[in-house]
Amino acid sequence: MMTTKAWSLRRWCAGVVMGAVGAFAAGPAAALDKGADVSWVSQEESAGYSFYSASGAKTDPFVLLKNAGVNTVRLRVWVNPSGGWCNGADTLYKAKRAVAQGQKIMLTFHYSDSWADPGQQNKPAAWSSHTLAQLQTDVYSHTQGILSYLKSNGVTVSYVQVGNEINSGMLWPEGKASGSSFASLVSLINSGYNATKAVFPGAKVVLHLANGYNNTVFRWFFDGMKNNGAKYDVIGMSHYPTASNWGTLNAQLSTNMADMVSRYGKPVIVAETGMDWQQASAAKSMLADVMTRLSALGANGLGVLWWEPLAYPGWQGYTWGAINGSGYLTSALDPF
Numbered sequence: 001m002m003t004t005k006a007w008s009l010r011r012w013c014a015g016v017v018m019g020a021v022g023a024f025a026a027g028p029a030a031a032l033d034k035g036a037d038v039s040w041v042s043q044e045e046s047a048g049y050s051f052y053s054a055s056g057a058k059t060d061p062f063v064l065l066k067n068a069g070v071n072t073v074r075l076r077v078w079v080n081p082s083g084g085w086c087n088g089a090d091t092l093y094k095a096k097r098a099v100a101q102g103q104k105i106m107l108t109f110h111y112s113d114s115w116a117d118p119g120q121q122n123k124p125a126a127w128s129s130h131t132l133a134q135l136q137t138d139v140y141s142h143t144q145g146i147l148s149y150l151k152s153n154g155v156t157v158s159y160v161q162v163g164n165e166i167n168s169g170m171l172w173p174e175g176k177a178s179g180s181s182f183a184s185l186v187s188l189i190n191s192g193y194n195a196t197k198a199v200f201p202g203a204k205v206v207l208h209l210a211n212g213y214n215n216t217v218f219r220w221f222f223d224g225m226k227n228n229g230a231k232y233d234v235i236g237m238s239h240y241p242t243a244s245n246w247g248t249l250n251a252q253l254s255t256n257m258a259d260m261v262s263r264y265g266k267p268v269i270v271a272e273t274g275m276d277w278q279q280a281s282a283a284k285s286m287l288a289d290v291m292t293r294l295s296a297l298g299a300n301g302l303g304v305l306w307w308e309p310l311a312y313p314g315w316q317g318y319t320w321g322a323i324n325g326s327g328y329l330t331s332a333l334d335p336f
Helices: 004-011 041-046 061-067 088-100 132-152 183-199 215-227 246-264 277-295
Strands: 033-037 072-077 104-109 159-162 204-209 234-239 268-273 301-307
Touching: 033 104, 041 088, 061 088, 072 088, 072 301, 088 104, 088 132, 104 132, 132 159, 132 183, 159 183, 183 204, 183 215, 204 215, 204 268, 215 234, 215 246, 234 246, 246 268, 246 277, 268 277, 277 301
Parallel strands: 033 072, 033 301, 072 104, 104 159, 159 204, 204 234, 234 268, 268 301
Antiparallel strands: none
């Protein structure tokens, strides 16, 4: 996710990737998952915000996105958040609305009471004094509990992110990733993986890093995963270019995606993307190009999800949605 405090992190480790990658087996093309993270939507509605179709009709936001081609909804999960937003009950409320529109569900477990990203991976207050062994149990219990709660209420989950933008690990300091030290982090990841498969054996477990253009960081991280026996199904990436650099960063993203498929034998998904709402024309071109590059990977290119397209401009300081100040979608999502 791209919060105000995290904007500078979008340029974290901003090295330029050079060189070509080897061949990979693309497999037959599959329909892309075209998604949106809408974790803020219930909070926005509670604050009085509404959403409108192109004809001016007030529209349920999940219907609005379905009509725009969105077939997958991503929701973040916090452990004990302030105000209850993105806890189990709020997640179920949004997930059921998405399921009613036939949309797939992707969950992002932050394993925190608030935002987790490369610059902060704070343990939930309730877990603050726990040892690594206790944290392994915490991760399993929390993941299994949320997923079982959704399942018992008629929600099937297709993707589960174990951690959010875990370039530097999660649940610091016990799960911090640095140098060649990955064993503790992998033990936490595997707890989340095992919990997911216990409830939804067919769900795809995603490991998600920021800065999808940065092949150096991705190789370092996923080499560490491989060498320490991490269990996962999909490599997820965040991708936040601007109107001026999207062509360059899209090309680097494409190089990195192909390398991940070839090097680790895993499919990829662009779990987050976005661009300033006032740059809708450039955003539309960027998104169309990302989709073309994903489709070129065949079955190894799973999809792309816009991060919070329904965030009104300036909502909680965020301006990279795909909606204008009157509640109408911009053209950014037209490629869906």
